[in-house]
Amino acid sequence: MSLLPLAIDLVLALTLLWLAWRALTSPDLFRAVVLFIALGLVLGLVWVRLDAVDIALAEIALGAGVTGALLLAALAKLQPAESQTDEVAMMAPIALRLPIALLLIALLTGLGLVVWQLWVPAPGLSNLVDARLDEAGVAYPVTAVLLNFRGYDTLLELAVLLLALIGVWSLSTAPHLGDEEPEPALAALSRLLAPLMILVAAYLVWVGAYAPGGAFQAGSVLGAAGVLLRLSGWRLSLSATGWPLRLVLVLGVAVFAFIGLAVIGFGQPLLGYPQGWAKPAILTIELAATLSIGAILAALFIGGRP
Incomplete structure (x- = not known):
């Protein structure tokens, strides 16, 4: 065995x-x-x-x-x-294949050496994370690192994702979405799976405090639900494609930045949560980030500003 x-x-x-x-x-x-x-x-x-x-x-x-x-x-x-x-x-021309092959062999050799070095034990930062985990507000080390100890990185990742959507929207408007009836099987499947995917996303947000999960995983599931609904013919109403949609898109970055700046008034550094407030702050950030990530991914699939 x-x-x-x-x-x-x-x-x-x-x-x-x-x-x-x-x-x-x-x-x-x-x-x-x-x-x-x-x-x-x-x-x-x-x-x-x-x-x-x-x-x-x-x-x-x-x-x-x-x-x-x-x-x-x-x-x-x-x-x-x-x-x-x-x-x-x-x-490709035969004369070009040999240099490409040599380059790929060199790259493969370098990657092999790097992987071989990984077998050497390294202390890492796990001990430091475990020593400060009680102050992080969550019991899961990955969430503590992403939302507390290295919150700058996560905030910038959300901002980059939002900028990517702004870049897509700046190129063109959304393609014409016809009113044709979707396939009956796809429509039935979306009605069955979409509520389940939304429930899974909510679970991933909550469980991220003490087990694998979190905003990016939950947001990606929520975005996949949006893609599935769009493929089945579902569309937002015209009134919802204006400021309500844009509010949801910027919600994650806005809430993250607001909380990170607000703690300065309590004598804390930027993104340094006060003692006892870390858990509700992280949960609020993750809820907002989940909605934004899901909406941005679904909007990227549509491929243009509404």
């Missing part, structure tokens, strides 16, 4: 390499996107095997789910002539 975990890891590693190679070399764009989504799902299993459940949740929801939907949406907007790649045109 001791060989079973090793066999599972070997199968996952070989499957991951095969999917990556097939996704990069496939001349058919649709097949490449499907292989990319499968790659994200298998990569999530690899992160689970490495005991990084938080990264696994984000990879499956964002890397495979939302990103796969964005790639499929982009592929659907290509002209038929653009989406069909000429296999002859894709063939």
Whole structure:
């Protein structure tokens, strides 16, 4: 039985390499996107095997789910002539293949050396995090690092995500959304799955205080629910696409920045929560960030300002 975990890891590693190679070399764009989504799902299993459940949740929801939907949406907007790649045109000249192969071999050798160095035990910062966990307001170390000890990074990540949507909106308006009836099976599936996905998102926000979860995982699930609803024909009313939608989009950054600045009035540094107020502050930030992340991801899928 001791060989079973090793066999599972070997199968996952070989499957991951095969999917990556097939996704990069496939001349058919649709097949490449499907292989990319499968790659994200298998990569999530690899992160689970490495005991990084938080990264696994984000990879499956964002890397495979939302990103796969964005790639499929982009592929659907290509002209038929653009989406069909000429296999002859894709063939690189023979004189160019050798330098590319040598470059890839050097890169692979460097990555192999880095991975080999990872076997050397490193102290890391886990001891420091555990020593201050009682002051963090949450019992889960990852959430404590992301929302308390290194809140600057998380705030900037939310701001970058919002700026990405602003960039998309600055390019064009949203494409015309027809009034055609959606497929009955897809409409029924969305009515069944969307409420469940919203419930899962709420659970991930709450459980993030003491177990794998949090705003980014919950927001990605909420964004996937929005994508599913959009595919089934559901749309926001015109009155909701104005300031209410924009309020939700900026809510995460605004609440995070407001709380981070408000604590200065209590004699604390920027994003330094007062003793006893860390837990409600983190929960408030995560609730706001979840709504913003979900709305931004769904808006990115639509691909234009309403």
